[in-house]
Amino acid sequence: MTLDTGMEKKLTSAEISAMRRSYGDDGLETLPADPLVAFSQWLHEAHENPLIIEANAMVLTTADHEGNLSSRTVLLKDVSQHGFTFFSNYSSRKGLAIHSQPQVTLLFPWYAQERQVIINGIAQQISRSETEEYFATRPWNSQIGAWASRQSAPLESRTELEERWKSAAEKWPEGSVVPTPPLWGGYRVMPTEIEFWQGRYSRLHDRLRYERSRTYDHNVGYDEGNLDTSKEEWELKRYYP
Secondary structure, X not given: OOOOOOOOOOOOHHHHHOOOOOOXXXXXXXXXXXXXHHHHHHHHHHHHOOOOOOOXXXXXXXXXXXXXXXXXXXXXXXXXXXXXXXXXXXXOHHHHHHHHOOEEEEEEEEHHHOEEEEEEEEEEEOOHXXXXXXXXXXXXXXXXXXXXXXXXXXXXXHHHHHHHHHHHHHHOOXXXXXXOOOOEEEEEEEEEEEEEEEOOHHHOOEEEEEEEOOOOOOOOOOOHHHOOHHHOXXXXXXXXX
């Protein structure tokens, strides 16, 4: 792979340092008792905002067995009282990290609304039946893409990826039933903390955080069948910005 070493325009350190904006007066005085109700309201408002592209886009941060952090953007595909669901390749960098260290962080950066939501929680694989049910609803080209990509593996060239996609498309032509790849599936992040952030004037931002009363035992894990946020004891605290 060759790199373009040509000169490019760039901002000066002073220009970067001077980047700032003032936030509004609308504050965050209180939130519903159930954090999932609060999140659903904010997600709906973000979805309705024409300035926000893909309101369900979230930054997922994981740590591997050596403590190395990595972040990437994934798409939220479901939210329920059991948690936040997304899909990926189980053998990807994120999948291997979650396998060794299930504690993850999700970040929804809704800049246009001067808001963000940060979720700390435990990621677990969902059932195979649930994965297959969702995979069947994906567009054909996305289904083929899941077969073509050996996610996170080294790639010699773009041509190699395009050839793998073409091969999968020939095997499963458009209109045929595309099976779910064996190493592809969903994760559900069961929250232990959910923080709502609202930008305010003079950097006096509002930070309200829901904290779950139950602690997580890495050796035992959570029983998803018993994890219902509406029945959990949540404590809502305000923090300095």
